[in-house]
Amino acid sequence: MTSVPDRAEPTPTASSRWLGLDLGGTNIKVAVVARDTGLDEDSHLDVVGRRQLASAADRGPPAVMSSLLSAGIDAATRWGPVAGVGVGVPGLFDADTGCIELFPNLPGPWQGTPVTAPLADALGVSVSIINDARAFTLAETRVGAAAGCRTVAAYVLGTGIGGGIVVDGRLHLGPHGRAGELGHCVVEPDGPRCGCGNRGCLEAVATSGALARLAGQPSADATFAAAAAGDRRAHQAIDRVTDAFGLAIANMVTVLIPERVVIGGGVAAAGAALFEPLRAAVARHQTLVPPDWYQIVPARLGAYAGAIGAALWAAESAPLPQSVGAPN
Numbered sequence: 208m209t210s211v212p213d214r215a216e217p218t219p220t221a222s223s224r225w226l227g228l229d230l231g232g233t234n235i236k237v238a239v240v241a242r243d244t245g246l247d248e249d250s251h252l253d254v255v256g257r258r259q260l261a262s263a264a265d266r267g268p269p270a271v272m273s274s275l276l277s278a279g280i281d282a283a284t285r286w287g288p289v290a291g292v293g294v295g296v297p298g299l300f301d302a303d304t305g306c307i308e309l310f311p312n313l314p315g316p317w318q319g320t321p322v323t324a325p326l327a328d329a330l331g332v333s334v335s336i337i338n339d340a341r342a343f344t345l346a347e348t349r350v351g352a353a354a355g356c357r358t359v360a361a362y363v364l365g366t367g368i369g370g371g372i373v374v375d376g377r378l379h380l381g382p383h384g385r386a387g388e389l390g391h392c393v394v395e396p397d398g399p400r401c402g403c404g405n406r407g408c409l410e411a412v413a414t415s416g417a418l419a420r421l422a423g424q425p426s427a428d429a430t431f432a433a434a435a436a437g438d439r440r441a442h443q444a445i446d447r448v449t450d451a452f453g454l455a456i457a458n459m460v461t462v463l464i465p466e467r468v469v470i471g472g473g474v475a476a477a478g479a480a481l482f483e484p485l486r487a488a489v490a491r492h493q494t495l496v497p498p499d500w501y502q503i504v505p506a507r508l509g510a511y512a513g514a515i516g517a518a519l520w521a522a523e524s525a526p527l528p529q530s531v532g533a534p535n
Contacts, residue, residue, distance in 0.1 A: 227518030293521030311402030340369025342516030453488020471506030
């Protein structure tokens with residue numbers, strides 16, 4: 208059984224430590240993980256260190272990259288040696304060059320910005336890049352809410368909506384890592400404009416911000432609180448958003464039939480107030496797959512799932528170069 212305890216001072220071999228960096232619009236989350244066996248799915252996993260720092264996104268790509276490099280160097284020094292690095296990014300990239308192509312929710316001229324090469328030069332190890340939602344999906348499948356499942360779909364709800372899928376135990380990325388963009392399936396033809404340029408994407412109609420605007424509330428948390436207090440507009444907003452989200456999940460379930468659908472991100476903290484209407488909407492929108500064939504469950508790993516997943520991606524995809532850094 209795989210577990211993820213937080214242990215401060217384990218002493219694994221150098222080749223078993225992997226650094227994950229999760230780049231977000233507000234924070235960079237950092238996790239160093241250790242695997243006590245090879246790279247198989249049954250390896251025991253420990254989080255040996257984690258932290259977060261401001262990403263400085265409002266100051267543009269150079270400032271963000273400076274923060275990312277500092278975070279990587281600091282983590283390798285504190286909790287290394289590390290055998291490789293995985294970096295999760297909130298958008299599209301060129302997997303061959305490690306350069307950004309599209310960051311819908313981060314300001315600044317990101318297109319063409321190199322991410323992997325500066326990290327590899329600074330740390331002297333191989334660096335693997337992955338979409339942040341795919342990293343979340345990998346972590347929740349290996350050691351989280353979908354551990355032991357062979358087919359999984361995952362959604363991260365927040366400022367945007369990210370997603371990922373696992374087929375036959377492997378993260379399915381498709382050409383250039385583009386597969387799994389579950390937040391960009393269209394649920395409202397001719398709906399609001401999405402950051403990707405399309406109209407009516409799930410991300411355009413069912414984010415935390417969209418929910419709050421529909422409810423006339425300052426945040427998603429306030430919307431669920433207002434609904435619990437009997438606010439009719441808040442109830443209607445939740446119904447509309449969960450219906451759109453349920454339609455997206457229903458379509459995905461019809462195609463993939465995952466054992467588990469994992470929902471994470473800040474909005475998922477609403478618990479039953481989100482999951483009960485969402486499960487009902489999925490059942491309402493699809494009839495071919497019996498509800499007992501799949502489960503819709505909350506994520507388990509919390510805010511550091513993306514960083515843990517990025518580290519796991521490095522472990523599962525990168526060669527084993529010379530390690531760098533030293534433990535305290």
